[in-house]
Amino acid sequence: MTCGQNQLEYVILNQNHYEALLRTLLLNKTYRVEVYCSPNNSSNNWTIEYKASPGNLYQFEDLLFNTKSELQSGIAAIKISGDGKSKIVGVGFVESSNSKMRVAQFPDLDNLSNMECVIQQLAPRELLVSSGMDDKDISAIKQFAEHCGMLVTTRPKNTFKSDDAFVQDMGRLLRLKPGQSDNVAALPEMKLTTATQALSACINFLELVSDNGNFKQFEISEYSSELFVRIDVQTVRAINLKPGVGTSGLGKPHESIVGLLGQAVCTPHGQRLLLKWLQQPLRNIAPLQERLDCVEALNSDLAAMDSLSKDYLKGIPDLQYLARKIHRKKANLQDLYRIYQGVRRLSGVVSLLEGLSNSEKVLSSVKALLLEPLKEKNADMANYVEMVEQTLDIDLASQGEFLIRQEFDDNLKEIQSRRSELKEEMESALFSASRELDLEANKSMKLEYTAQHGFFYRITLKDEKILRGNKKFTIIDTNKAGIRFTNQKLRGLNENYQEASDEYQKTQQEIVQGVVDVAATYSDTINALGDVLATIDVLNSFAVAASSSSEPYCRPLLHPPGSGVLKFKQLRHPCLERQNGVDYVANDAVFDQEKERLVILTGPNMGGKSTYIRSVAAAVVMAQLGAFVPAAEAALSLVDSVLVRIGAGDSMALGVSTFMAEMLETSTILKAATNRSLVVIDELGRGTSTYDGFGLAWAISENIAKDVGCFCLFATHFHELTALAHQVPGVVNRHVVAKTSEGVLTLMYRIKDGPCDQSFGLHVAQMTEFPEQVLQRAAEKQKQLELLHKWVPSEFLTQEDEDKKKGEEMVEEFLENVKALDLDDPEVLCRKLEELQQKISSSDNDFLKTLVDSFVPMQSS
Numbered sequence: 118m119t120c121g122q123n124q125l126e127y128v129i130l131n132q133n134h135y136e137a138l139l140r141t142l143l144l145n146k147t148y149r150v151e152v153y154c155s156p157n158n159s160s161n162n163w164t165i166e167y168k169a170s171p172g173n174l175y176q177f178e179d180l181l182f183n184t185k186s187e188l189q190s191g192i193a194a195i196k197i198s199g200d201g202k203s204k205i206v207g208v209g210f211v212e213s214s215n216s217k218m219r220v221a222q223f224p225d226l227d228n229l230s231n232m233e234c235v236i237q238q239l240a241p242r243e244l245l246v247s248s249g250m251d252d253k254d255i256s257a258i259k260q261f262a263e264h265c266g267m268l269v270t271t272r273p274k275n276t277f278k279s280d281d282a283f284v285q286d287m288g289r290l291l292r293l294k295p296g297q298s299d300n301v302a303a304l305p306e307m308k309l310t311t312a313t314q315a316l317s318a319c320i321n322f323l324e325l326v327s328d329n330g331n332f333k334q335f336e337i338s339e340y341s342s343e344l345f346v347r348i349d350v351q352t353v354r355a356i357n358l359k360p361g362v363g364t365s366g367l368g369k370p371h372e373s374i375v376g377l378l379g380q381a382v383c384t385p386h387g388q389r390l391l392l393k394w395l396q397q398p399l400r401n402i403a404p405l406q407e408r409l410d411c412v413e414a415l416n417s418d419l420a421a422m423d424s425l426s427k428d429y430l431k432g433i434p435d436l437q438y439l440a441r442k443i444h445r446k447k448a449n450l451q452d453l454y455r456i457y458q459g460v461r462r463l464s465g466v467v468s469l470l471e472g473l474s475n476s477e478k479v480l481s482s483v484k485a486l487l488l489e490p491l492k493e494k495n496a497d498m499a500n501y502v503e504m505v506e507q508t509l510d511i512d513l514a515s516q517g518e519f520l521i522r523q524e525f526d527d528n529l530k531e532i533q534s535r536r537s538e539l540k541e542e543m544e545s546a547l548f549s550a551s552r553e554l555d556l557e558a559n560k561s562m563k564l565e566y567t568a569q570h571g572f573f574y575r576i577t578l579k580d581e582k583i584l585r586g587n588k589k590f591t592i593i594d595t596n597k598a599g600i601r602f603t604n605q606k607l608r609g610l611n612e613n614y615q616e617a618s619d620e621y622q623k624t625q626q627e628i629v630q631g632v633v634d635v636a637a638t639y640s641d642t643i644n645a646l647g648d649v650l651a652t653i654d655v656l657n658s659f660a661v662a663a664s665s666s667s668e669p670y671c672r673p674l675l676h677p678p679g680s681g682v683l684k685f686k687q688l689r690h691p692c693l694e695r696q697n698g699v700d701y702v703a704n705d706a707v708f709d710q711e712k713e714r715l716v717i718l719t720g721p722n723m724g725g726k727s728t729y730i731r732s733v734a735a736a737v738v739m740a741q742l743g744a745f746v747p748a749a750e751a752a753l754s755l756v757d758s759v760l761v762r763i764g765a766g767d768s769m770a771l772g773v774s775t776f777m778a779e780m781l782e783t784s785t786i787l788k789a790a791t792n793r794s795l796v797v798i799d800e801l802g803r804g805t806s807t808y809d810g811f812g813l814a815w816a817i818s819e820n821i822a823k824d825v826g827c828f829c830l831f832a833t834h835f836h837e838l839t840a841l842a843h844q845v846p847g848v849v850n851r852h853v854v855a856k857t858s859e860g861v862l863t864l865m866y867r868i869k870d871g872p873c874d875q876s877f878g879l880h881v882a883q884m885t886e887f888p889e890q891v892l893q894r895a896a897e898k899q900k901q902l903e904l905l906h907k908w909v910p911s912e913f914l915t916q917e918d919e920d921k922k923k924g925e926e927m928v929e930e931f932l933e934n935v936k937a938l939d940l941d942d943p944e945v946l947c948r949k950l951e952e953l954q955q956k957i958s959s960s961d962n963d964f965l966k967t968l969v970d971s972f973v974p975m976q977s978s
């Protein structure tokens with residue numbers, strides 16, 4: 118370990134720091150941790166005692182999650198098979214926290230975009246790859262994983278195999294569902310060879326078979342990404358779906374959509390479920406309507422919404438973590454008591470949900486999704502509650518001591534009476550000590566207890582001088598709450614009390630074991646209860662998000678996929694509108710798949726283009742999560758993918774030129790998008806020369822409008838792109854409005870029909886307080902250039918300027934001609950195009966040639 122220039126030989130950590138360090142290393146930094154121990158502290162005999170990595174926290178689970186729950190868990194392995202041309206990807210996924218195994222197998226493109234999508238949806242903490250994998254694939258996976266905050270671990274090639282030993286292991290681990298074949302090898306999931314090879318690597322890495330607590334625990338199912346909206350890493354980042362890598366918890370409402378929708382989530386299972394939903398927006402109407410009904414019902418009763426989180430859900434512990442602990446027989450009485458306390462709150466939740474009033478249809482969803490499952494689990498836990506009340510001393514437990522009731526055993530009774538006597542003696546010791554110090558017992562001087570110190574006295578800081586120089590009393594510590602101290606008498610009594618307590622613990626151990634064994638039979642119910650509460654928690658938080666912004670959200674009207682509806686009235690960006698100091702200007706985003714499916718958005722820098730197009734993508738994702746959206750009115754046909762691309766400069770693919778990165782990322786969009794997708798492109802073509810960039814932007818938008826046919830929002834600085842609206846049906850221009858008055862630019866953030874008719878670059882620079890002389894110089898140059906284009910005779914222009922000027926004139930002339938033509942007659946258009954092509958070939962004009970070269974190959978493809 119190094120600290121500046123110096124090497125540290127060692128660092129001493131207390132327990133709290135050790136736990137915090139482990140949490141930071143494993144959960145925030147995604148590092149691997151190995152703990153070495155040496156018997157007898159001999160310096161050369163260190164061996165690994167514990168190890169963990171972000172996807173395998175098993176050995177540190179109790180330490181890490183006793184007070185704080187994990188948000189994401191799970192590990193995935195990737196296996197790639199097939200020949201050089203067509204790749205088959207197999208993914209194995211294990212989530213120990215809920216004993217689930219998943220397998221997915223699918224063909225993929227060379228850039229592994231389908232794999233990215235599946236991993237993005239599963240969101241493991243760690244990815245395993247085989248040492249035998251192609252270097253190019255490994256580096257692509259590593260790059261992707263880095264952007265998602267996942268650790269990549271290379272495992273030996275021979276751990277990726279689905280041989281007889283693997284089938285045997287699966288036979289031990291799987292708990293077969295009713296109707297599933299006893300013969301594990303015959304399960305349909307086991308036939309996905311590439312995927313099961315990946316799964317075997319996970320099982321090997323997690324050493325699942327070495328703990329028989331895992332036997333007959335796991336469920337296996339095939340994972341189908343087709344059920345969920347395709348959202349890739351760039352989209353997640355572009356619409357701020359999740360907080361940045363390393364953020365602890367869900368983050369703040371103005372930072373990301375998860376921070377916004379999860380603002381009132383109180384339970385750890387709720388947090389986990391929200392993250393899962395976020396990775397997997399739905400494509401089916403029915404389950405979304407059910408979620409929306411619940412949000413509507415909660416949203417119409419503010420008091421119920423508030424009480425649900427503050428009075429009930431807040432105090433519920435991580436039931437799924439506790440269920441796992443009970444199942445592994447590692448639970449103690451405190452764990453059983455925490456579950457008991459959680460279950461005691463359920464009847465309050467039931468009454469709140471039963472008290473909601475709304476239409477019959479809405480309430481029937483509340484019943485089916487929340488109320489009935491909750492009531493059922495509550496009834497299943499009735500015997501558990503009774504058992505805890507009969508065995509555990511509930512009064513003591515509420516004070517932080519966890520003991521079996523003394524009535525259970527004569528020995529316990531005897532020890533307990535000794536403890537009571539000692540307690541009484543300590544109370545009378547308090548009176549003598551307070552008399553000695555001239556303080557009032559139980560008022561200015563108190564007898565208190567903590568697990569760490571046992572019993573002690575406490576006075577407030579203002580009485581501190583009373584103890585100064587008094588040798589009969591020993592100060593334990595001083596903090597804001599006061600001074601904790603003891604004396605010989607109390608110390609002796611406390612020691613006897615601790616001894617009696619230890620004896621009580623020992624005597625009750627056998628009974629505790631019996632109680633934990635019985636409790637273990639409830640682990641499935643407790644786990645399922647965690648699921649129901651998580652759903653209630655998340656939907657309640659959706660309702661809170663919908664009512665907590667300055668303007669309320671609305672319930673989106675959902676239409677079947679492919680029905681061509683995308684309509685938001687007075688739409689806002691959900692996170693930006695919550696930022697301090699932002700007075701958000703809402704805009705309509707109404708499209709028609711026939712006439713207005715591709716919108717080219719132009720306008721000044723900082724004018725609100727990105728915000729507008731991203732607000733549409735964010736609203737579509739929110740609606741397909743089952744949340745209300747930040748608009749006055751919303752209707753949409755469910756989409757199969759939301760694909761957002763932000764131009765160069767913000768590229769993921771480091772190491773390649775920005776232009777290449779744009780090309781790669783955008784070509785993935787063209788391959789992945791269908792006519793049911795939503796595509797959002799911001800500033801494409803920035804990473805290259807103007808001509809190339811324009812050509813690329815033109816060809817891509819044309820391809821999306823003509824061939825893909827999906828809804829697309831395209832924000833651009835290429836003014837020339839607005840001409841596409843004259844040529845391709847379904848393409849329209851819109852612009853962000855800005856006004857200049859006496860040289861001062863005012864950004865209105867309003868969206869209007871038509872292209873932007875002015876360039877405001879210098880005005881924007883002015884707003885950002887650019888140095889005055891630079892601005893003046895830029896203005897001069899801009900004028901010169903304008904003059905150059907309009908008035909300067911050709912012989913004074915450089916070749917490039919001249920080419921551009923002529924080229925622009927030629928395109929303008931062509932467009933004017935085209936406008937007058939009958940566009941429905943393809944022959945006429947083709948003739949005109951041929952004429953233009955001939956003109957270009959004979960003109961020897963580089964500007965035009967680059968332009969044509971950029972989009973002709975795309976057209977032909």
Ligand SMILES: Nc1ncnc2c1ncn2[C@@H]1O[C@H](COP(=O)(O)OP(=O)(O)OP(=O)(O)O)[C@@H](O)[C@H]1O
Nearest residue numbers: 700701702703721722723724725726727728729866
């Ligand atoms: N509708 C709106 N209401 C209020 N403020 C807005 C709105 N839209 C954008 N803004 C403000 O303007 C800033 C710039 O917006 P945005 O990045 O969307 O502009 P842009 O046109 O995409 O700019 P550029 O072309 O430079 O990328 C935002 O950070 C926000 O503060």
